[in-house]
Each structure stands twice: as C-alpha cells, then as structure tokens.
Amino acid sequence: QFGIGAHYTLKALKDLGFAPKKVRTWREQAARSLHVALSRRRGGRQESSPAPWPERPIARLLAVWMSCSVGGPGMRLLESSGDIFFTESAGSNHLTSGASKLLLPIFVEHDRAAHAERQALLHVTNMILAGQNEMEDGRRSDVRGEVRLLGVHTPCISCLAVFCQFKAIFPNVDLQISFDDWPATRQSLLQAEARHSRKRRKKSIVPVDILLQFSSNFDRATTPKDLLNYLLTMYFS
Numbered sequence: 001q002f003g004i005g006a007h008y009t010l011k012a013l014k015d016l017g018f019a020p021k022k023v024r025t026w027r028e029q030a031a032r033s034l035h036v037a038l039s040r041r042r043g044g045r046q047e048s049s050p051a052p053w054p055e056r057p058i059a060r061l062l063a064v065w066m067s068c069s070v071g072g073p074g075m076r077l078l079e080s081s082g083d084i085f086f087t088e089s090a091g092s093n094h095l096t097s098g099a100s101k102l103l104l105p106i107f108v109e110h111d112r113a114a115h116a117e118r119q120a121l122l123h124v125t126n127m128i129l130a131g132q133n134e135m136e137d138g139r140r141s142d143v144r145g146e147v148r149l150l151g152v153h154t155p156c157i158s159c160l161a162v163f164c165q166f167k168a169i170f171p172n173v174d175l176q177i178s179f180d181d182w183p184a185t186r187q188s189l190l191q192a193e194a195r196h197s198r199k200r201r202k203k204s205i206v207p208v209d210i211l212l213q214f215s216s217n218f219d220r221a222t223t224p225k226d227l228l229n230y231l232l233t234m235y236f237s
Helices: 005-016 024-042 116-129 157-169 182-204 208-216 224-236
Strands: 044-046 063-072 075-086 144-151 173-179
Touching: 005 157, 005 173, 024 063, 024 075, 024 144, 024 182, 063 116, 075 116, 116 144, 116 157, 157 173
Parallel strands: 144 173
Antiparallel strands: 063 075, 063 144
C-alpha cells in the first residue's frame, strides 16, 4: 500500500504537529514553482504538443517544494526561499550522504529511499551537519527555525516516518508539511494550461482595425504572401 490516503495522512500530520495552521502565505508561491518544474519535467516530442498529464501519479513527476530558515550557536543561518526536489535514482548524492543514516526510509513493497520528501530533508540535514557541531544523544536541540514542504501527492508511510525522525533530531525546528493529492495537482495543472492557452489565442487574434486597413488597399493582384507580410508588419510593428 502506497500510504494511508489523503484524509488519514492529513490527520496524522495534524496529530504529529506537522500540519501548518496557516499555509496561504507561502503555499501559492510553492504551488506555482512546482507547476513550472513539473511542466519542464514532463517533456514531450515537441514543446507545442507535450505529453499528457497522467491520471495516476508516476515517480518521475513526484516532487516537493522546500523552504527553510534554520540556525544555531556557532553556525551560519541556513536559508532557502524555495527549492524543488524530485524522486531520484538510487545513485543520488543525498542518498549516500552522512545524513542518510539518520533519516531511514521504510521498505514497503519497494525501496522508498529516493522519495522527494526524504531528498528535501536530507538536504537540510546535510547543511546543518556541515556546521560540525556534535549531537547530544542523537539530537541537535540548539538548532532552531522552520522547514516547509509542499508535495504534489500524498506522502507515503515511509515519508511520515522520515518526518518523525527529522523532528526527533531537530526538536526545535518547526517542520510544516502540506500536500495535494495527485488528482488535485493534475487538475490545477490542467486549469493553468487552459488559462495560458486562452491568453495565447487572445494574443494571436489579428485586430479588426488592421484587417480593415488591409482591405482598403486590397486588389485582386494581392497574393497570400503579400497578405501574410502585411499582417506581420502591421501586427508586430
């Protein structure tokens, strides 16, 4: 089973204290960044006809947006206004870093070590550990700040376990997790594409006044090439 479903995952995040009380201030920015990254990642034969958005989530399109602001005595403030992490291959640098032994995944049906949520928290953990302050009893209570994640799909049970491990290591870091399930993400992407398509069609319409100007100068000797050149000159001048 991939997870416990969106409803119970959200309940678990609330019970664990990971669900942000106010997300609107950063969620919109995060969602826009994710949409751009997903559109680039999706690909297709041609830019004008990219591959359709799948109805079911696929690994290469699962991503999270992460921002952070954390610091502590003797270490510089670590800040990120928003980075995108995708589910990576088993050879990713994060997966073989020192932090990989601190944030252990759960093996259920398949290896979940490369999930995007874990990638993001491994990145933060590695940055903190680079400060070289020793941990006391496996904890870094001196580190304070916040880490925010927005995912494009419901976190799985392995990712929930990683969230708990991160919080246990950094108890004074406010970990905020928000997500959409994939159908909601897909719907948002389709709506954004529809709005973009309408804007493009609107811009492609030749204004009536240009057509009227051309018609007043039209004669039977005018060729289609003449028409095209005239419209391009008038419309883009």
